[in-house]
Structure formats: structure tokens, C-alpha cells
Amino acid sequence: MTHIAYPPSFYAASANVSPQRPALHGEVETDVCVIGAGYTGLSTALFLLEHGFKVCILEAAKVGFGASGRNGGQIVNSYSRDIDVIERSVDPKKAQLMGEMAFEGGRIIRDRVQRYQIACDLKDGGVFAAFNAKQMKHLEAQKRLWQRFGHQQLEILDQQQIRQVVACDNYVGGMLDMSGGHIHPLNLALGEAAAVEALGGAIYEQSPATRIERGNQPRVHTAQGSIKARFVVVAGNAYLGNLLPELAAKSMPCGSQVIATEPLSAEQAASLLPQDYCVEDCNYLLDYFRLSADKRLIYGGGVVYGARDPANIEAIIRPKMLKTFPQLQNVKIDYAWTGNFLLTLSRLPQVGRLADNIYYSQGCSGHGVTYTHVAGKVLAEALRGQAERFDAFASLPHYPFPGGRLLRVPLTALGATYYSLRDKLGF
Structure with a gap:
């Protein structure tokens, strides 16, 4: 065998x-x-x-x-x-x-x-990072929603505060959840x-x-x-x-891609994520990143519907990483991999x-x-x-994907493209 x-x-x-x-x-x-x-x-x-x-x-x-x-x-x-x-x-x-x-x-x-x-x-601490005012309003509503169910370990971050958490000028604010974290x-x-x-x-x-x-x-x-x-x-x-x-x-298997850099110096790692929190942004097709214990930046994002393995994962994810952290332009990528998760139409x-x-x-x-x-x-x-x-x-409630097994991949990708466009345009 x-x-x-x-x-x-x-x-x-x-x-x-x-x-x-x-x-x-x-x-x-x-x-x-x-x-x-x-x-x-x-x-x-x-x-x-x-x-x-x-x-x-x-x-x-x-x-x-x-x-x-x-x-x-x-x-x-x-x-x-x-x-x-x-x-x-x-x-x-x-x-x-x-x-x-x-x-x-x-x-x-x-x-x-x-x-x-x-x-x-x-490690304790996870951050949701917002690109625009609409996403900040969503985070404020999410905080109220979660607090209604007794979850109190939340803090809204303004633009100055999130820059103290993640060295990136792309975010207008965010929300810190101290019961989040990474492993x-x-x-x-x-x-x-x-x-x-x-x-x-x-x-x-x-x-x-x-x-x-x-x-x-x-x-x-x-x-x-x-x-x-x-x-x-x-x-x-x-x-x-x-x-x-x-x-x-x-359900439909989907692939997500992740890269890990070479180990960064302690100073460089601390300059990117000073509190060592993990971060995910608020886009529909979100990016996420954190530091490993040996100070690599682990950066993931993107979805391949139908779980097809991309030919060059680094080519997909490295530009996303550099958009967040352009200071890593000359940093080597040591690992790139993909893994499948199972998607439902309701996302539940x-x-x-x-x-x-x-x-x-x-x-x-x-x-x-x-x-x-x-x-x-x-x-x-x-x-x-x-x-x-x-x-x-x-x-x-759960439903089959429209189009059955033949069309579920292109139709789902089309829907994701629509929401990604909304994210880019900020509406």
C-alpha cells in the first residue's frame, strides 16, 4: 500500500x-x-x-x-x-x-x-484589520453582537492604534480580540x-x-x-x-495557499508585528498572517475553488505579502504549500x-x-x-450548490469575484 x-x-x-x-x-x-x-x-x-x-x-x-x-x-x-x-x-x-x-x-x-x-x-491575541470606513462599521457592529453573547475581550483600534499592532499603512483601524491567538x-x-x-x-x-x-x-x-x-x-x-x-x-473542497519566509531577525519581526498578534483582514477573500515561533512571517490567502493545486503558490501569495509589508521585498520564501478546506453554500x-x-x-x-x-x-x-x-x-438550513457538480466551481468563483470587486471599490 x-x-x-x-x-x-x-x-x-x-x-x-x-x-x-x-x-x-x-x-x-x-x-x-x-x-x-x-x-x-x-x-x-x-x-x-x-x-x-x-x-x-x-x-x-x-x-x-x-x-x-x-x-x-x-x-x-x-x-x-x-x-x-x-x-x-x-x-x-x-x-x-x-x-x-x-x-x-x-x-x-x-x-x-x-x-x-x-x-x-x-500565543494570545488576534486582530481583524479594516481597509475602509465600511469595514470599520462592520467591526463595530460585530463587537456589539459578540458582546451581546457575553464575549467581552474586544477592543476597537483606530488608525494610530492598529499601526502600533501591525506595521502597515493600508488599514484604517481594526478590532483586537484577546481570546483569539495563534498556534x-x-x-x-x-x-x-x-x-x-x-x-x-x-x-x-x-x-x-x-x-x-x-x-x-x-x-x-x-x-x-x-x-x-x-x-x-x-x-x-x-x-x-x-x-x-x-x-x-x-459541499465543495477548496484550496487555500500559504507561504513562510526565511527566519527574520528579532528586530525585523518585532517591527512587523510588535505584539506578536495574528492578523486577518476584513475582505471577502481575506488575507491572514502571523509570526512563527522562530520569527518567520506566515502569510496566507486566496481561494482555489475545487481544490486544484496551483502551479506556483509563491507567485500568488508573495505579491499579497509585499502589498502588506513592502519592506520584505528581499526576504526569501522558504516554504509554500496549499491545503483544502470544505466550503458549504451557506458558509455554515x-x-x-x-x-x-x-x-x-x-x-x-x-x-x-x-x-x-x-x-x-x-x-x-x-x-x-x-x-x-x-x-x-x-x-x-443547507442547500446544494447551484449548477450541480459540473457548474459549482465556476459559479462560486464568479460570486467570489463579485464580492472581491466590492471589497476593492469599498462598497
């Missing part, structure tokens, strides 16, 4: 040492079989193990191989579409639950890091996997699920074995393939059941670091018979 290695990202090159995990061979029986060893699967497994369940995870490649190990590493609260959008879609009680959960993911991450002593370069994302996943195993969970790598046999005790098959379980949790997101066509029909996550004993969560829509950790807790609650918060997520 072909061994799938990590793609050549900065995160893979600087990952903590982790064991080679075996592929599944033969038949195994467990309480819960989780498909996918990214954040959703790992978070679900940890919450279940902490409540006495026996758990096995099947991973097609390696722990954190997908978006969990390749993302920008930013802890950002709420969802890809904010709570006000959700309030227009579901009843007030469910909207209240969704609003409360919007700020839970970061707390779960910090609890995991502390409880299991995960070395993942956790080494692959090391977080590896640390959570080690915690799963320390609690008695089993992780099988290089073991893609090929078929789910449904029934009173579903069985998940791989090329060389199978797992019989009381429950199955499907957490493959953009890397699920066609294992479950009914999930693929209402899809959570539900395919049967009484088969659960799923997918479609973080580029906003997954915090959401996936909440999703794991919510899925574990549902398996334990506490489904109120699960049902709030499951009540969100």
Missing part, C-alpha cells in the same frame, strides 16, 4: 516528534469509530475517551494531514458566517445556543494545551493525538475508509481490515472523497446524522480551528444522549 506523507509545509518541517502509527489490519470492535484524525475527529475522540468510551480513529494518511495541519494557525472566534446570520435562520433558542458556542472553541484549545501539555507555540496547527493535532492514545484510544494511519456497512452495529471497512462499532463519526471534511455521496453533494458547518448511529460534521468553510473543537464536544455530547446543542447545529 502506498504510504502518504505530509506535504512539504513549514509545519511538517518543524513538527514535534511523533510515532509511526500502524495501519489497520484485521477486525476490531469498539464503541465509536471516528473517520478522520484532524481536529474534528481528535476533539470528538478526546471528549468521548474522557467519558469512558472506547474509541478508534481511522486516518487515510497521517494525523493532521489535511487542513488541521496546514492552516494559517489562527484561533478565530465564531463561524465563517456570524451569529446574526444564524439568528435569521433558526429559532431564538437555537440561535442563543449557537451564539454561546461561537466562543467556546478557543477555550477548549487552551484547556487541551494546558491539560495535556501540548507544545504548539500558543503551530500540526503540533496541536499531534499533541491531541498523543492525548487520545494516552487515554487508551487507538489511531490507525494509512487506513482510508472504503465503505461503511450500515446496521445496528455499523462496520467501517478499509483495504486491510474493518472496525465494528456502536457509533460512527464521520470527520473527513475536504478529504472524505466519495465515501458518502450524500455529504459530498452539499453541516452537522447531522445519516442514521441513528452514524454522525457527521463537515464544512468549516475556512473557519475551522475553533469550530472543529466545539464540534467534537457537541458530537460527543450527542453520543452520550445530550443532543440539544447538536440539534442546534443540525437545524441550520
Whole structure:
């Protein structure tokens, strides 16, 4: 069987040492079989193990191989579409639950890091940067919205204040969220996997699920074995393939590109981001950046609909970086990589059941670091018979992409072009 290695990202090159995990061979029986060893699967497994369940995870490649190990590493609260959008879609009680959960993911991450002593370069503080007055009004409204749900760690920054946070003349202001922050994302996943195993969970790598046999005790098959379980949790997101066509029909894999510079001097790094906060701008197709622990600038942005790998990632992202930080003109790019996330038409996550004993969560829509950790807790609650918060997520309306599988990529890209034009024109 072909061994799938990590793609050549900065995160893979600087990952903590982790064991080679075996592929599944033969038949195994467990309480819960989780498909996918990214954040959703790992978070679900940890919450279940902490409540006495026996758990096995099947991973097609390696722990954190997908978006969990390749993302920008930013802890950002709420969802890809904010709570006000959700309030227009579901009843007030469910909207209240969704609003409360919007700020839970970061707390779960910090609890995991502390409880299991995960070395993942956790730093506090995230900034939303505005290019124009319209975006500033949006941030002021967002602050009021988040405060309505009890989130108080927010500060509006004027033009002078944001220049003290990020050395860029492009922004008119911003909002600082001290409960945001950043991490080494692959090391977080590896640390959570080690915690799963320390609690008695089993992780099988290089073991893609090929078929789910449904029934009173579903069985998940791989090329060389199978797992019989009381429950199955499907957490493959953009890397699920066609294992479950009914999930693929209402979602679309998309690629995001990231670069990492050579290590900067301490003085140069401090001149770019003096407080070492992470930053994302307020555009529809946003850019995001932060410093790594060894003082590289990690800069990401752009979306490739349909998850096609670009031929030259640096050519796409370096001009964006230089527009933000022209002083980095002569800085070398050491790493450039892409990774897929799963987009839904509503930009809201899809959570539900395919049967009484088969659960799923997918479609973080580029906003997954915090959401996936909440999703794991919510899925574990549902398996334990506490489904109120699960049902709030499951009540969100979802729709197929217009044009079906053939036209979903060009039509979505056309819509994104429209919103990008609006961003550029400031209306």
C-alpha cells in the first residue's frame, strides 16, 4: 500500500516528534469509530475517551494531514458566517445556543494545551484589520453582537492604534480580540493525538475508509481490515472523497495557499508585528498572517475553488505579502504549500446524522480551528444522549450548490469575484 506523507509545509518541517502509527489490519470492535484524525475527529475522540468510551480513529494518511495541519494557525472566534446570520435562520433558542458556542472553541484549545501539555507555540491575541470606513462599521457592529453573547475581550483600534499592532499603512483601524491567538496547527493535532492514545484510544494511519456497512452495529471497512462499532463519526471534511455521496453533494473542497519566509531577525519581526498578534483582514477573500515561533512571517490567502493545486503558490501569495509589508521585498520564501478546506453554500458547518448511529460534521468553510473543537464536544455530547446543542447545529438550513457538480466551481468563483470587486471599490 502506498504510504502518504505530509506535504512539504513549514509545519511538517518543524513538527514535534511523533510515532509511526500502524495501519489497520484485521477486525476490531469498539464503541465509536471516528473517520478522520484532524481536529474534528481528535476533539470528538478526546471528549468521548474522557467519558469512558472506547474509541478508534481511522486516518487515510497521517494525523493532521489535511487542513488541521496546514492552516494559517489562527484561533478565530465564531463561524465563517456570524451569529446574526444564524439568528435569521433558526429559532431564538437555537440561535442563543449557537451564539454561546461561537466562543467556546478557543477555550477548549487552551484547556487541551494546558491539560495535556501540548507544545504548539500558543500565543494570545488576534486582530481583524479594516481597509475602509465600511469595514470599520462592520467591526463595530460585530463587537456589539459578540458582546451581546457575553464575549467581552474586544477592543476597537483606530488608525494610530492598529499601526502600533501591525506595521502597515493600508488599514484604517481594526478590532483586537484577546481570546483569539495563534498556534503551530500540526503540533496541536499531534499533541491531541498523543492525548487520545494516552487515554487508551487507538489511531490507525494509512487506513482510508472504503465503505461503511450500515446496521445496528455499523462496520467501517478499509483495504486491510474493518472496525465494528456502536457509533460512527464521520470527520473527513475536504478529504472524505466519495465515501458518502450524500455529504459530498452539499459541499465543495477548496484550496487555500500559504507561504513562510526565511527566519527574520528579532528586530525585523518585532517591527512587523510588535505584539506578536495574528492578523486577518476584513475582505471577502481575506488575507491572514502571523509570526512563527522562530520569527518567520506566515502569510496566507486566496481561494482555489475545487481544490486544484496551483502551479506556483509563491507567485500568488508573495505579491499579497509585499502589498502588506513592502519592506520584505528581499526576504526569501522558504516554504509554500496549499491545503483544502470544505466550503458549504451557506458558509455554515453541516452537522447531522445519516442514521441513528452514524454522525457527521463537515464544512468549516475556512473557519475551522475553533469550530472543529466545539464540534467534537457537541458530537460527543450527542453520543452520550445530550443532543440539544447538536440539534442546534443540525437545524441550520443547507442547500446544494447551484449548477450541480459540473457548474459549482465556476459559479462560486464568479460570486467570489463579485464580492472581491466590492471589497476593492469599498462598497
